[in-house]
Structure formats: structure tokens, C-alpha cells
Amino acid sequence: MKSWEELNQRRDEERSKISLRRSEAAVKIIVGGGTRGIAAGARAITSTTLDEILRHHLEGKAVVQLAAVEQEGCEPLVRIEQPGKEPVVYQNVTPERMQRIFQQHVLNGEVVKEWVMAS
């Protein structure tokens, strides 16, 4: 490296790789794991989410976390948390639905109302 700009660029790239250790992420996507969640296909949701993050270059801005939250009949669950906004929980998520949730909610900030879990 021969310039400060290059160093700054490297810093930003590298920072996005470790941002999840520094709780800096702007959006937190929590996939309901637990025994029931896993049985209902939570792992596929996790990998779809990871793919979406990569595809939209949101590394460093989004964090995917598994949590043992369960609600019978509603698995897999996905909860989306953004600072300053009410968290939203989606039920019976499939990989296809996850893609739309990602596009519409995470990227454009519009809640996908029809899949939101009834409270």
C-alpha cells in the first residue's frame, strides 16, 4: 500500500468482516432456532439470509443471529430489529419468503404485512 486512501479503503473492507464483534450493525436479523425452529427449516432460512447479505453487499451492516424463541405452529420465525424502529416478527418463513422480506423490509424499509406474526 502506498497511500492513506488505500489504507482507509482496506480498513473499511476489513471492518465489515469483524463488525459483528463490535455490535455496530444497523440491522439485526434474528432467526428463531431452537429444536422446533430447526425442525421447521430455520437453517435454510439462515443460509438464504446470508446469501442475501452477500448479494446486496450488506456485510458489516447486517447481523444474523439465531435465538431460541419458539411459538408453536409459527416456525420458522424471523425477527428484524433496526435501531429506532419497532421490531417485527415474521412467521412461517420459507427461503422464498425470506428473499422478499429481505428485499422489501431490510432494503426498502417496508414491512411485509401479510407474513407478520399475529400478536
Place this chain on the structure above:
Amino acid sequence: MAFYRSHVLVCGGTGCTSSGCQKVQEALATSLKREGLDKEVAVVQTGCFGFCRLGPIVIVYPEGAFYTQVKPEDVPDIVTEHLIKGKLVERLLFKEEMHEKPVSLYGDIDFYKKQHRIALRNCGAINPEKIGEYFAVDGYQALAKVLHTMTPQEVIDTIKASGLRGRGGGGFLTGAKWEFAARAVGDKKYVVCNADEGDPGAFMDRSVLEGDPHTVLEAMAIAGYAIGASQGYIYVRAEYPIAVERLRTAIAQAREEGMLGENIFNKGFSFDIELRLGSGAFVCGEETALLASVEGKRGMPRPRPPFPAVKGLLGCPTIINNVETLANIPPIILKGVEWFTSIGTERSKGTKVFALAGKINNTGLVEVPMGTTLREIIYDIGGGLPGGKTFKAAQTGGPSGGCIPVQYLDIPIDYDSLAEIGSMMGSGGLIVMDETSCMVDIAKFFLEFTQDESCGKCTPCREGTRQMLEILKRITGGQGKPGDIELLEDLAETIKAASLCGLGQTAPNPVLSTLRYFREEYEAHINEKRCPAGVCQALLNYRIEPEKCKGCGLCAKECPVGAITGERKSPFVLDAGKCIKCGACVAKCPFKAISR
């Protein structure tokens, strides 16, 4: 590029390595692969987290779950429960004694909450073998900043204004040292990093080298720019193999990325660093002896002046800074003088790392602002003394320092306050002692160390420490005589006055400070032939108190030499002639009927 949803950090410092972190890391890698998670979860080896008592330590992000004493058998649980299902593995989570619920998250633990980590800021947070992770935490930004926006004099002024003092023991102003070397005339100048950490129990420098080696390289390059040097040496002891390996890796990566070498950032400044391995002689931590050793000569101190800043390595102006001191440089450059001077006390700015050892619950490394009291360090961060024992004294400054008795638990610790009460900051070793520690024995321990490590150049140090040690051996061996204390004091003054280097000048300190605060213990040993703490074997007389003995016979069964006899249900008798004073009977007696 892969995107990992979770990072599993495994401590890879010397402490955790010896408790088996390598196996844990391997088990994690295998288990993740088996579950098909190796593309989702990254395993990261880091430096020391400082919480050495509970190693190996594993932290799982993004949650920040803090798992302690993890064994390879525990790994499947972490993988299937936590990483697959998202359930924290409660049984492995760190528990604080005062809290009922396990404290799961890194940031919530008292041990860390009360610390202020500057020198250790990256230890345990990044992978020390990847320069990229150092870039991510603003690595080499300070070097870029000084090369692009500051003159060498501005760098020196900044370090001077920060009030940073040497963390290796002396406490000399770092900026002043740099200024002397910058003003000195010479074709070549050198920057030397003193990584010859030698105080028994102190390992903060090792921790920085193992956990964040690039910060040392960056700081040395900044120092080189400030004084006009293009070559640096790190003098590190060969007994630190992990540190040496990580330094080698770091230097190679820094060269590859252009952070070391010719014309850094195209700014016309060149700087490179080489390692020099020492063989662990304590005296080589003394700067002139260190320079002799780097030059390939026998490590012996020489008189100063000329100071190394004027005539150092190979006769050229040289600055020598300790590892922890250097680790403070990049943050000072980046965050500024105002930030740094807001931490600490009037004359001691910033933080200090202490290595907690001895009779304390949380042994390990802690970094606190200067001016923190001993009570806060020992009770709030260190978790107090094990077994509810009472605090008696703490030894700071290692074999060159002294003890701090209980009446000073609340003084704010800095360079000056410690010197006032007859101890010193030293490199930050902090050994806690309770009522079962004999102060004469402690003094003997440290004197044995310095006597052994004396290079032999000055007679008072070479012969005087030997004489002092003989007297201490006599006192603890039950042969002390009136006049011994006065003779010790006399010898101590002579050694302090007539030795050339810091080793000799400070060698009598442990004796003088224990005499200052615990003179009555010396007197009990000499006059009453009694060791109040029950440590000095020759002074112990085991005896069964008939009124307390219930005649259970456990002691007789335990005694390895058959010195205890008696009939069950009536008091037993101990034959002092046969007794080897091993203490096995005392440990076994349920009625505390055996006195010594």
C-alpha cells in the same frame, strides 16, 4: 468472499495455550465442518483476554457469549446448542460469585466493566496473525497520520504533552526521551523495543506481543519518524516462543503491505524492524545491558551518562521503550492529547496494566486508569481473596519494588504515590498476600531472585545480596540473632548506594519495605523463634492440644512418618523428634486441635 454470521474467538495466549486452547480450536473446526457450518461460522484465534484463571476462554459473537474453561468435550454442545439452535450453553457461561444468574455477555462482566483498556485494547479482540484485522481497528492509521500531517517535532510535542511515562519500571517521560534522541547528533539512530519482561509474575508485555503485535511495530515506526531513525530492534526473550512467532509473522505482513520498509506511504520515510532474542537474564531489561546484548556482547550494564539517547546502540543515539509504553502511542496520536490526559492522575497519565497473582480470585491481566485504588483492583476487579482470607499486603514492582500493607488499600495508585510509601510501579506485577504469607519468607524469595540474577559487575550487588540472603536464610531457619535486622539495613543501604544499575540499586527494596511495615515479624522470628504466619518450617513446633483433641485418629493415619500415636477417643500425642513438619495432620484435623 464468504460472510460469516458468527465469529467464535478462542484465546491463544500463553496461559490458555498451556490449558489446552489448541485442542479446543481443533475440535471447533472439526465439529463445524461436520455440521456443515464452516461457511457460516468462523473460528478466530486471538491473543489473551486477560482472564487467565478461567482459560481456555471462548467468546461467541454476535451475542458476545463468554464461555470459560472450555474443554474439547464441550465443543459439540457449543456447536449444536448455541450455533445451530441459538441456545446459550448455560453450564459453560461465566458466573460471577456475587450474581446468581450466569453473566453471559462479555461486556457485562465486572472483571472487564471496571477496566479501561488502552494498551490491551485489541488483545482478545482481533486475530494477531492477520494484519487485516489490525487494519479494521484503525491499525497503521496513526502512522499514516504522522507521515501525512505532522512534523517529527510535532510528534514529539504530542507525546510530551500527553505525559506518557515509561511503563517498564522507571516512569521516565517518553516524549522527553524521544526529544533527547532527536536532538542528538549521529549518522544513524535506532529505536529499540524492550520486550525483556523479567519480573516474576508479570506478563503484560507478552500479552501485547501475542495479542496485538502490530501496535508495537506501528509505534516503533512512529518513534523512528520522530527521532530520525530508520532501523528498529525488538529485544524479546526466547522464553516467549508464541510472542516471537507472532512478531515474525507480523513483521513479514507489515513489510508485504508496505507498512515497514522503503519509502512508507511514498512519504520518503523508511523504517524496518528486526528481532533480537535474549536468553532471559533479568539484568538485560536494564537498558545499557540490553544494548550490549543486542550488540552480541555479554549483557552487563555500563555507567550513564552517556545516556543511550546520546550514545546507545553501536554508539548511535537510541531510544529504548517498553512494549506497554509503545502500545499507548498509536491511540495517543489518533485520539489526541486531551483524551489521554483526561485519564489518570495529575502526574501519571493514562492507564496501567497489572498482572494479578498470588492469593486472589481472578488471577490475570487488568488495565485500569492511574489513580485507581488497590482496593478497587483487588476486590472489585480481582474478586477478592479466595477462601474468605484477610488481605495482608500486596507486592508491587516485583523484586525491585516493595509491599503495600493494608492501611494503604485506599491510596490512588500512581508512580509517585507508590514511591512515597516505599514501593514502586515497576512493570506492574501485583502479588497479593494474605495472613498465611510470611513477610520474611517473601523478602527471601525476591532476594534469592535478584541475588541469582546479579550480573556480578559491582561487588556490593554481587556479594552484598548474597550476605543479605544468608542472613534471611538464617532468620527463617531459626538461627537469627540480635543485630541481624540492623546488619540487613546497613547492607541494604550500601548496596543501594554503591551499585551501578537499577538491579542492584533496588535489590534490597523488598527487605527494606517488609522491615518498614512488618518489623515485628522479623523480631518474632529472631527473638521468639516463631513464624507468625506459620510458613517457616524450622520455626514450627507441631503440638496436639489435648483439650481440643477428640481422639478420632485421622491425624495418625495421615502422618507419613508415624509421629502421632494414641488410643481412640482419648487425646493423641505428637512426637516432635519424629515430626517432619509437613503439615498433613493440620490439614486433616476436623477439630483444629493441632497448633504450630
